[in-house]
Amino acid sequence: MCRTGRLPHEPDGGEDTTAATDAAFTALLEESAEELYEQAPCGYLSTLMDGTIAKINTTLLDWLGLSAQQVVGRMRFIDLLTVGGKLYHETHFAPLLQMHGEASGIALDIKAADGKRLPVLLTSKVKTSEGGEPLFIRTTVFDARDRRAYETELLRGRQAAEEARLRAEADRLRLQEALEALQQSLLPSQLPAVPGLEAASYYLTASPDLLGGDFYDLFPLDGTRWAFFLGDVCGKGPKAAAVTSLTRYTLRAAALHDPDPVSVLTTLNTVLNERYTSGDARYCTAIFGLLEPGEHSFTVRLASGGHPSALVQRTDGTAEYLTTPGGMLIGVLPNAEFTPASTVLFHGDTLLLYTDGLTEARVGPTRDLYGEDALHAFTTAQPPDGPQALITALTGLLAGFGDGLDDDTALLALGVPVRPTTTGSET
Structure with a gap:
């Protein structure tokens, strides 16, 4: 037969039950958000206003071949960039952030621990306090290797097409000269x-x-x-x-x-x-x-x-x-x-x-x-x-x-x- 009494570990009263459920749900959300942040298909990092990296997700660390201990508090965002990337950051990216508070779709190369270049697309936004004071910069890093390979292949195709056009034009000119010589004969x-x-x-x-x-x-x-x-x-x-x-x-x-x-x-x-x-x-x-x-x-x-x-x-x-x-x-x-x-x-x-x-x-x-x-x-x-x-x-x-x-x-x-x-x- 069914027992209607409560178990020893069950909360006593409806309000206590609701509070416990809300706490569990909040903890679950926080755990899910943290897991999503760490294992996201794109890279995330947050930097102080001077560029010091304060937070970075596992995805980006894996791309770089670095650990959080090597990066957080020890490196600035600009240290992750190639020489050309650093120059572009100083002359374009940083001024754009300073003027508008955000920048999106910026194509740069970051360098991994083994020296390899990784093409990426960056979207950054300055987070501010309620009073409007800048606090930190949150940056999303998208892997652009497939896009770079596509652009490289597209460029190679265009170059091949242009070379073929130039060869065809040269062949046409030679043929025209031969036809003119034959016609004159x-x-x-x-x-x-x-x-x-x-x-x-x-x-x-x-x-x-x-x-x-x-x-x-x-x-x-x-x-x-x-x-x-x-x-x-x-x-x-x-x-x-x-x-x-x-x-x-x-x-x-x-x-x-x-x-x-x-x-x-x-x-x-x-x-x-x-x-x-x-x-x-x-x-x-x-x-x-x-x-x-x-x-x-x-x-x-x-x-x-x-x-x-x-x-x-x-x-x-x-x-x-x-x-x-x-x-x-x-x-x-x-x-x-x-x-x-x-x-x-x-x-x-x-x-x-x-x-x-x-x-x-x-x-x-x-x-x-x-x-x-x-x-x-x-x-x-x-x-x-x-x-x-x-x-x-x-x-x-x-x-x-x-x-x-x-x-x-x-x-x-x-x-x-x-x-x-x-x-x-x-x-």
Whole structure:
């Protein structure tokens, strides 16, 4: 049966029981708070206003490799810092505490007993009396080793990225120089001097990082006749450059064997068609022509394979296209047909050859093609001052197209100089 009497050790009365319970609870709280302070995941220390360490928890002592007896009352907070940390403490941390009474998120290094550096983040606050007098400084110390490792790795990553960027930029510059050298090797360094004839050329690269496929040349055939050509290989880059190189040397070799323009383009067509028949089709457009000097003129015979028609600027201010309808792309079919044309250049006349980068430029608010009609009108509006003057005018025109010019453009102009004006009496 149950006994209702109290045990000998039980408190006598409700008030005594409550008091005993409160005392036990208070003692438990104090013990829990002390344990939390000592074993907290971060470091704690309290210092007098002169920096002398008055209290420090076990966590921080373990990080330092020191005992409380070695630290409390024997060391100042500044003694825990590295040389750089001491300097920062004197110049920034301590003045900040003095002015504001607190400082948070301060990154410093403390030194352990074995000399190792420990990166930490500090938050300090000055505790004051009821009257506002400063009593001591309480500091929380957070282990920043993981953060420091992360920052170091992040910095290393940024440095690696910057080094990679610099290497890429250097590689790009070297590649650009190589591309420019290769591009120049596909064009004559300068046009030869032809007796009785003026020649001028211009090449504009729309994509500096890519090899263009436009090409031109002017070279002697024998003691009197000269050959010229201008064309455009499909595509860009190294493959197009290889076709350009093959095309240029084939045209030169074919002209020495049989300089008839149709025959030369037929030979080129055979070479390209046989060379690129394994699925990687390559083709080009081109005009090839002959110059035969007369007493005061040059006879021009040319043939075109899929290329825009040549344009003749006459000394009387007119202009006309040498139409070559039906000329096929070079290299597509084994048996292609090419269209011949001819004209005579007299004093002040200029023959202009160009690639379609000029006529296919996008202009105006509606981004329409510039077109052959506009080129004809532009040429007619220019004074007949010879090839170089016409090329200079066209260079300015191309510059005005801006981003509407998205393809390389080659220009070649050949003309008979204007007959010099005679002065005085003729004999």
